[in-house]
Amino acid sequence: xxxxxxxxxEASKPRFEFRTFGQQFDNAHYRMARLSVPVPEKVWxxxxxEIYILSRTNDINNTKIRDGKMDIKTYIQTVDGLEQWNxxxxxxxxxxKEVLVKEVIPAFQVDMGSLDQESYxxxxxxxxxxxxxxLQAVRVHKQRFGYMVNDTxxxxxxxxxxxxxxxxxxxxxxxxxxxxKTLADVGLDGIENINYLQAIKxxxxxxxxxxxxx
Numbered sequence: 678x679x680x681x682x683x684x685x686x687e688a689s690k691p692r693f694e695f696r697t698f699g700q701q702f703d704n705a706h707y708r709m710a711r712l713s714v715p716v717p718e719k720v721w722x723x724x725x726x727e728i729y730i731l732s733r734t735n736d737i738n739n740t741k742i743r744d745g746k747m748d749i750k751t752y753i754q755t756v757d758g759l760e761q762w763n764x765x766x767x768x769x770x771x772x773x774k775e776v777l778v779k780e781v782i783p784a785f786q787v788d789m790g791s792l793d794q795e796s797y798x799x800x801x802x803x804x805x806x807x808x809x810x811x812l813q814a815v816r817v818h819k820q821r822f823g824y825m826v827n828d829t830x831x832x833x834x835x836x837x838x839x840x841x842x843x844x845x846x847x848x849x850x851x852x853x854x855x856x857x858k859t860l861a862d863v864g865l866d867g868i869e870n871i872n873y874l875q876a877i878k879x880x881x882x883x884x885x886x887x888x889x890x891x
Contacts, residue, residue, distance in 0.1 A: 693759040695856055696847035697868045698836070698876040699889035705846055706822075706833040708863040713824035713831065720823030727819065728803070729877050730785065733811045738765060738784035739874045741817075745770050745799055749784050757853055758870055770799040777802070787811045815839055815877050827859045828852070838880045843888060845876070 730740040737752040739762065751765040766780045774792045782789050789809060794801065806812045821834040829850040836843050848859040860866055869889050871879075878884040 690851055691753065691761055691763050692830075692849045692851050693756065693761050693853050693856060694847060694849035694872075695759055695860060695865070695870050696845060696849075696872060697865070697870060697889050698843050698845045698879075701844050702833065702846045702865070705863045705865050709824050709826055709831055709833060709846070710822075712826045712862060714826075716823050716825050720821075723819070723821045723823070725819045725821075727817045729815045729817055729873065730806055731813045731815060731874070731878055731881070731883055732785040732787055733883060735784065735786040736874065738786075739872065740781075740784060741873075742770075742799065747772070747781065749781070751784070757857070759853055759856055760870065760872060762872075770802065771796045772802065785812060813881065813883065815881055817873075817877065826862065827855045829855045829859045831859065836876075838877055841880050843876070843880065 725743055728742040730742070732738075739750045739752075741748055747766070747768045747770070749765040749767075750762040753761045753763050755761070765784060768776055768781070772781070773796050774794060777792060777797060787809065789805065797805070803814050806814045816839055818837040819834055820836075821832045824831040824833070826848065829848045829852075831848045832846070834845045836845055846863075846865065848856045848863075848865075850856050860868075871888075875884065876888060879886050879888055
């Protein structure tokens with residue numbers, strides 16, 4: 678069976694992903710940039726401001742809000758240390774009560790009681806999140822540099838998590854062996870693979886673990 682052609686910045690079938698976070702990955706970033714084939718100018722450097730919704734009781738549903746739109750991904754499986762996630766829902770604010778009740782709140786795995794409004798603005802939703810003892814809204818700014826190595830979509834980035842700056846580097850593809858080759862080529866073998874949800878929990882103290890110390 679032939680491999681699916683991946684195009685950076687475009688959707689594909691669910692991919693496997695390696696990602697890690699730490700103080701810096703300068704050597705791996707240098708090799709990634711040198712090994713990369715040319716990529717579209719639109720992914721040379723990207724900036725975004727996002728809000729992640731953390732739940733103390735959930736580690737399998739990743740919820741983020743960008744430009745007033747909600748995106749929830751759910752964890753599917755880990756194969757050879759690489760995680761696979763699928764889209765769970767996409768929505769836009771203002772958001773109807775029934776969408777929150779049926780699709781959003783269950784992803785947090787908490788009880789938020791009955792909702793008394795028919796529709797919720799982003800501000801109203803965030804106020805509800807902040808009032809819940811098991812939930813936390815975290816503001817994240819991303820500066821990302823895109824590459825493509827061994828047919829895998831890669832990036833190096835600087836992330837501000839509530840103002841705390843960390844570095845992140847990743848490789849993702851529908852093909853596990855291509856990711857493994859990329860990790861070996863750029864020098865990331867043996868580095869812990871964690872996702873944004875886990876990293877933000879560590880930085881904010883919701884989880885008592887450190888990031889990679891590169």
